[in-house]
Amino acid sequence: MKILYGVQATGNGHITRARALLPALHQQGIEVDFLFSGRPQAQLFDMEMFGDYRWANGFTFATAGGKVQRLITVKQLKPLAFWRDVRQLDVSAYDLVLTDFEPVTAWAAKLQGVMSVGLARQYALRYPLAGTQSVRWLNTAVSYFAPARHMLGVHWQPAFPELLPPLLPSSPAPVAGSQDRKFQPPFILVYLPFEDNSAVIAWLKQCPAWHFKLYANVSKPYSEDNLTILPLSRHVFPLDLQQCSGVICNSGFGLCSEALIAGKKLLIKPLSGQIEQAYNTYCLLKMDKAEQFSQFTWQKLSGWLDMPAHSPHSLPDPAPAIARWLKQGCDIPVADLATAIWRQQPATHFQ
Incomplete structure (x- = not known):
């Protein structure tokens, strides 16, 4: 066939x-x-x-x-x-x-x-x-x-x-240095490709007690205060998803699904004007599986960071x-x- x-x-x-x-x-x-x-x-x-x-x-x-x-x-x-x-x-x-x-x-x-x-x-x-x-x-x-x-x-x-x-996808294959990654301090995974990077970085810096890994359209990794900014990688991103304490992202179906199954709490910002993301947001809120935000405010970020972890949402x-x-x-x-x-x-x- x-x-x-x-x-x-x-x-x-x-x-x-x-x-x-x-x-x-x-x-x-x-x-x-x-x-x-x-x-x-x-x-x-x-x-x-x-x-x-x-x-x-x-x-x-x-x-x-x-x-x-x-x-x-x-x-x-x-x-x-x-x-x-x-x-x-x-x-x-x-x-x-x-x-x-x-x-x-x-x-x-x-x-x-x-x-x-x-x-x-x-x-x-x-x-x-x-x-x-x-x-x-x-x-x-x-x-x-x-x-x-x-x-x-x-x-x-x-x-x-x-x-x-x-x-x-199934659990990602190990990459070089993956054993060392198990002992890294807690962090939040951030992927907001439709947002302005400078606005996202300024927002995350408002919570300096937390470390954030921001995946963005950059050519090589670099650090800035309490952030590590990383280029997209199919090999490294899933490992960070496994090990993070929570995920901040738009409400695309794929990443939200991976976060749900991995038992990660979600803070989502739907892409304005995109009907699928509006539906995804509605469903996640109704399932009590995510918090939504529309503006980059300290109050919303700090409040979500204080929330407890989620349990995995198991699916066949x-x-x-x-x-x-x-x-x-x-x-x-x-x-x-x-x-x-x-x-x-x-x-x-x-x-």
Whole structure:
């Protein structure tokens, strides 16, 4: 069996999901090719496991100061280039197209009549996770942006019949010096890629008794007062996630899921104007699994730092069952697949 796997690369969570699912696909003897879109190719990092992947421009959103910039986003859209990419992508050699909310592969499969499966957080937004408001237009928007014959949404609870647990990587492999890391003093992990770094650093300095590790778009690590600023790293970041005392981040689904399973308390700042992050925030607050902030205030930060640790939110690993289901031609209803997965024993992610 041969699959084309399209991955929306606007956020690292989509890529993390692909990393988690790929070993299970290989265990089923499935050959997988990848296409990534939504982020400049030069900004993709640690991509070795995806082999000779393809890239397309796709669609993305512009951000500044923690907000989606709608006008700039519209101006940078390239619909003619998008449809050119769709028409030029030949998917006839594949048995199935799997899309993580990636529109080029999704539309190529639809127009060429190839079986397609959508697997992404965004497909869960077709359900009233945050109440009934906006569900109708969201269902239409999600289904049109990246259409698929079967749509599998992911969520932290079995709230609706066709929702699956999140796909997350297993415990990270040790890296050089990892034994020494076990004896480092307590710290808070910070990842706020949509915010201004200088504003984040000034905010964290207001609590000098705590040490913060801030992952940001920098070329090399450096220290500043009670902060260590680090470049993104697929190898080191998961180790810091395991060992930190809490996580401060935007409310993207992937990192919040990893923090929940690792038992880390969360302080989240949703990206303003991004509907998925608004839904994620609503759900996390309703589950009492996070605190929210909108401004960089000392009161909110210090109050959260004083809160107790969280217990792990254990979830089953859906990857093996999804891979088998794909190999068997998606022959059972998605609701039955989801029910079987939720009945599994919880996985041991990050434990």
